[in-house]
Amino acid sequence: MIDTRDVIAFFDRLAPTWDAGMVRNEAVIASILDAAGVVPGAKALDVACGTGVLIPDYLSRGVEHVTAVDISPKMVEIARSKFGQNDRVTILCDDAQEAAFGVFDCILIYNAFPHFSEPEKLFENLSRQLKSGGRLTVAHGMSRERINDHHRGGASHVSYGLMPARDLAALMAPFVAVDQVLSDDSMYLVSGMNRQP
Numbered sequence: 001m002i003d004t005r006d007v008i009a010f011f012d013r014l015a016p017t018w019d020a021g022m023v024r025n026e027a028v029i030a031s032i033l034d035a036a037g038v039v040p041g042a043k044a045l046d047v048a049c050g051t052g053v054l055i056p057d058y059l060s061r062g063v064e065h066v067t068a069v070d071i072s073p074k075m076v077e078i079a080r081s082k083f084g085q086n087d088r089v090t091i092l093c094d095d096a097q098e099a100a101f102g103v104f105d106c107i108l109i110y111n112a113f114p115h116f117s118e119p120e121k122l123f124e125n126l127s128r129q130l131k132s133g134g135r136l137t138v139a140h141g142m143s144r145e146r147i148n149d150h151h152r153g154g155a156s157h158v159s160y161g162l163m164p165a166r167d168l169a170a171l172m173a174p175f176v177a178v179d180q181v182l183s184d185d186s187m188y189l190v191s192g193m194n195r196q197p
Contacts, residue, residue, distance in 0.1 A: 007115050043106075
């Protein structure tokens with residue numbers, strides 16, 4: 001089992017150089033945000049936000065508010081230095097597997113899922129924070145194979161690897177009605193809607 005303390009230490013160590021190493025595929029990110037239901041007026045939860053790499057995307061899409069959470073204090077410190085003065089942004093340091101942050105139209109876990117030690121607990125907790133018809137999405141901006149190759153290096157002790165998308169869909173199915181499953185050479189995405197009234 002992944003030790004949460006190891007995850008925190010790992011990302012705290014990487015935080016100062018995180019933005020410099022960021023690679024973005026704008027078309028893929030746009031597709032992910034479309035699928036995740038990031039639309040004008042939405043209240044969004046960005047899980048494992050890191051240094052806030054997607055916060056400008058949420059804001060440019062006209063969300064009402066974005067709550068961004070990460071378990072790494074150093075990542076959160078950097079995100080707050082960039083976006084902490086924006087009244088449409090709240091940045092929290094907490095464990096998304098356990099904490100409650102509010103009620104949201106869309107919840108997105110971007111480029112982070114293999115680092116969660118208890119995915120069922122994560123989905124159960126997050127699904128309780130979705131509005132009726134709200135959307136929970138797990139996505140990566142590259143292929144499953146590339147993610148797993150990347151994590152076999154220095155991140156192997158803090159990553160379970162990225163499971164096949166169909167397996168993730170089955171894992172999410174008790175909590176949301178999964179209606180989007182995609183895994184190809186450019187991206188990985190599983191998304192579902194809150195079926196509760």
